[in-house]
Amino acid sequence: MEVLGHSSIRVTMDFYTFVRLDTQRAAFDRVSDALAGIDGNRPDDDDGTIGVVAAI
Numbered sequence: 712m713e714v715l716g717h718s719s720i721r722v723t724m725d726f727y728t729f730v731r732l733d734t735q736r737a738a739f740d741r742v743s744d745a746l747a748g749i750d751g752n753r754p755d756d757d758d759g760t761i762g763v764v765a766a767i
Contacts, residue, residue, distance in 0.1 A: 712723045 712720045715723060717723045717726075
């Protein structure tokens with residue numbers, strides 16, 4: 712904000728966070744595919760605890 716000379720962080724955020732709808736949709740599709748295991752990186756189990764350390 713200060714480097715760019717904007718009066719507030721809101722001006723900076725409004726200007727630099729705009730993403731086209733088709734770009735957003737493509738990103739959501741990639742996340743969906745990754746979560747579904749379509750990218751070939753299937754998790755070892757199906758219990759929904761990907762990345763969660765189970766208490767024993």
